[in-house]
């Protein structure tokens with residue numbers, strides 16, 4: 626009794642065992658004796674079975690009844706690989722592509738054909754992770770970010786602000802280091818997405834900026850989960866993007882273009898449009914003069930400051946494509 630059989634772990638606890646290249650399923654346990662039957666018992670009525678003794682964490686083979694088919698070493702390796710993938714999906718935050726790569730790169734050519742497709746493996750990873758996640762809260766008040774997710778892996782604060790504005794809630798995630806990076810970055814890219822977020826939050830808004838000096842990479846440094854009224858309506862948000870698109874015009878054309886756009890904006894957008902006008906386009910009306918003219922103070926952020934058309938020579942990206950690509954990962 627010195628032949629040790631290897632356990633092929635399973636997330637659901639239905640561990641299998643590899644006995645001489647056959648993948649076998651546990652039927653029952655009597656004391657330290659484990660009874661295993663062939664995986665093909667039901668489908669192909671294989672009568673192969675085995676008995677092992679469990680001693681100090683190892684299964685020693687006692688009895689082996691032969692199968693009516695040849696062993697499938699590949700199936701065993703595939704089952705082991707999938708088990709590892711599931712385990713890493715649970716225990717790490719690695720991206721699916723990375724987990725799949727890590728576990729399949731060392732597989733032999735003979736075993737590869739028995740592996741599920743990459744898409745099927747992605748689905749497996751998603752399913753495992755979904756089962757691990759707490760249930761989706763039904764309303765905004767129920768959202769309680771677990772302590773584990775309030776901190777980074779190194780234990781630094783990550784959820785730095787959790788606040789209500791009226792009935793709306795905003796969660797702001799950023800680290801101290803990233804605040805410093807943002808303060809030093811020559812420019813920021815900001816973009817919202819509706820797809821990767823809990824249904825009760827409407828929008829995940831992220832600030833990206835270049836990090837590093839020579840070969841800088843543009844990385845997301847801060848995220849906000851927003852459930853405000855603007856986020857509620859994707860159509861409405863699209864409308865607002867018209868405003869932001871003004872940035873692609875030369876700065877001297879922006880005020881006229883804004884005036885045209887203002888005429889077609891939805892009435893619900895009045896508040897935002899006015900705010901945009903006062904702070905980004907025209908000067909704010911300071912006073913109406915007796916002669917009918919008005920005096921205006923300078924906008925806080927005049928068009929020359931934010932027109933990307935004027936920035937062509939500065940190396941600042943003209944589009945949000947980099948930021949948008951992050952949201953699709």
Ligand SMILES: [Zn+2]
Nearest residue numbers: 663671673692
């Ligand atoms: Zn069998």
